[in-house]
Amino acid sequence: MMRSTMYCLRKISLVLLAAVFVSTVSAFPNPGELETGLSAGFWGPSDTVAFGLGRAGGVGFAVSSLAGIPWTSFAPFGELRLGAGLSPRGTALILKAEGVGGLACIPGTSLAAPYGGLSLGLELPVGRSGFSLHAQTVGRFGGREYRQSVSNPVGIVRYVETWAPPAIDLEAGFSWSPR
Amino acid sequence: METEREGRDEGGRRTRLARNLGRSAVTIVGIAAILGTMALSGCRSSLELNRGAIEISVRSGPNWDHRHPLFLGLAMYTQPQIAIWAEDANGTYLGTLFVTKKSATQGWLPSVGENVQAGDIRRPEALPAWSHRRGVVYSDGLFMPTSARPVVDAVTAATPKGDFSLAIEPAGESGTIRLFAEFNQSLDFNDAYPEGAKRGEAGYSGGKFGSGQPSLVYEADLDSGTDGVDFVLVGHGSADGSDGTIDPDLSGITGAKRIVDRVTARVVR
Numbered sequence: 123m124m125r126s127t128m129y130c131l132r133k134i135s136l137v138l139l140a141a142v143f144v145s146t147v148s149a150f151p152n153p154g155e156l157e158t159g160l161s162a163g164f165w166g167p168s169d170t171v172a173f174g175l176g177r178a179g180g181v182g183f184a185v186s187s188l189a190g191i192p193w194t195s196f197a198p199f200g201e202l203r204l205g206a207g208l209s210p211r212g213t214a215l216i217l218k219a220e221g222v223g224g225l226a227c228i229p230g231t232s233l234a235a236p237y238g239g240l241s242l243g244l245e246l247p248v249g250r251s252g253f254s255l256h257a258q259t260v261g262r263f264g265g266r267e268y269r270q271s272v273s274n275p276v277g278i279v280r281y282v283e284t285w286a287p288p289a290i291d292l293e294a295g296f297s298w299s300p301r
Numbered sequence: 302m303e304t305e306r307e308g309r310d311e312g313g314r315r316t317r318l319a320r321n322l323g324r325s326a327v328t329i330v331g332i333a334a335i336l337g338t339m340a341l342s343g344c345r346s347s348l349e350l351n352r353g354a355i356e357i358s359v360r361s362g363p364n365w366d367h368r369h370p371l372f373l374g375l376a377m378y379t380q381p382q383i384a385i386w387a388e389d390a391n392g393t394y395l396g397t398l399f400v401t402k403k404s405a406t407q408g409w410l411p412s413v414g415e416n417v418q419a420g421d422i423r424r425p426e427a428l429p430a431w432s433h434r435r436g437v438v439y440s441d442g443l444f445m446p447t448s449a450r451p452v453v454d455a456v457t458a459a460t461p462k463g464d465f466s467l468a469i470e471p472a473g474e475s476g477t478i479r480l481f482a483e484f485n486q487s488l489d490f491n492d493a494y495p496e497g498a499k500r501g502e503a504g505y506s507g508g509k510f511g512s513g514q515p516s517l518v519y520e521a522d523l524d525s526g527t528d529g530v531d532f533v534l535v536g537h538g539s540a541d542g543s544d545g546t547i548d549p550d551l552s553g554i555t556g557a558k559r560i561v562d563r564v565t566a567r568v569v570r
Contacts (some may be wrong), residue, residue: 158570176400193377196514212429231404236370270456270458272454272455273454274396274397274454275395275396275472276387276395276396276398276469276471276472276478277469277470277471277472278470278472279346279398279399279455279467279468279469280354280456280467280468280469280470281348281456281457281458281465281466281467282347282348282466283458283459284459284461284462286462293488
């Protein structure tokens with residue numbers, strides 16, 4: 123139990139310290155505004171480290187990277203998210219849904235793999251500060267298969283390896299845009 | 302005055318309309334891009350099987366994913382280390398066909414509480430039968446590959462998330478080829494191989510960050526006239542990785558027997 127708790131604390135602290143995230147998209151920001159943000163997420167068994175930036179004209183851009191636990195299997199990925207939000211009447215809370223499209227480098231290879239996904243989340247503006255807190259879950263699917271072929275004294279060995287993005291990612295963080 | 306206000310309202314409406322149209326267009330383009338990505342990701346290839354090739358298929362069992370509880374019902378899952386190799390009928394090692402990347406490249410990561418750098422970690426207990434049969438001794442006296450001298454003459458890949466297949470086009474006409482597959486799940490401790498066992502004690506398997514139940518070894522003899530054969534569980538590897546013996550006594554093995562459901566080899570005719 124102790125190990126489990128320590129594992130989690132370590133993982134969360136790594137994520138919080140290292141992640142710089144791209145803000146996400148909702149229909150609410152004014153077109154033309156840029157937004158920056160910080161977010162932390164779990165990407166399957168690894169931690170998501172995303173560097174990023176912003177939103178322009180209602181379109182969110184993410185330039186992100188993926189790293190294993192102690193960052194030994196670093197491989198970049200790029201992701202584009204598009205979505206819309208709704209604010210329940212009388213609240214500042216924004217419920218948002220996004221489509222996700224991305225291209226990831228497969229660790230240990232020079233190959234890239236496309237993927238798609240969906241995201242659902244909440245965003246809470248903090249007064250008139252321009253800051254918003256957000257929490258969301260991202261589901262990703264897709265990936266690609268690629269071939270390996272090795273020759274040795276037994277013969278030629280062939281194998282098809284599959285890379286897929288982790289299915290579920292949880293993210294939390296904040297973002298800022300000028301008001 | 303009234304006309305001026307109406308003009309401003311009309312201008313505002315046009316601006317909002319243009320803005321909304323712009324957003325809609327961007328959304329449509331984005332959705333199209335995402336759908337395109339999804340379509341691309343659906344283009345999958347499969348393993349090529351030429352006539353005379355040997356196909357080795359591994360069907361995962363219920364314990365392929367080993368559950369490590371975290372908290373609040375959350376858990377992380379790990380998959381086994383695997384090596385598949387070939388010997389001749391006399392038991393002479395011919396070559397490795399497949400080995401999981403961590404084992405092939407010393408790509409181990411420290412467990413929580415394990416105060417050691419990733420590059421210094423050695424796991425001799427991971428695949429002892431394979432590593433000793435392969436017979437390469439490293440500078441520290443161990444047989445598992447190092448990052449400085451990784452396995453290069455075999456397929457190395459991350460552990461598949463489930464069933465997988467390999468194809469081998471034999472280098473020449475051979476009589477009987479003896480195929481072995483070794484599987485080991487880390488940290489699957491049980492009563493016979495407890496976490497607290499100390500070095501030198503019965504059931505020691507590398508300590509609290511070690512193997513737990515030892516590796517299991519499956520074997521199949523494939524003759525030139527045989528179309529297909531099932532691998533048979535023939536024993537377990539050394540629990541602490543100190544030698545390459547295959548011990549047929551499986552009395553202390555529990556959940557490890559369910560890592561694999563079935564391993565088969567067939568010749569493509």
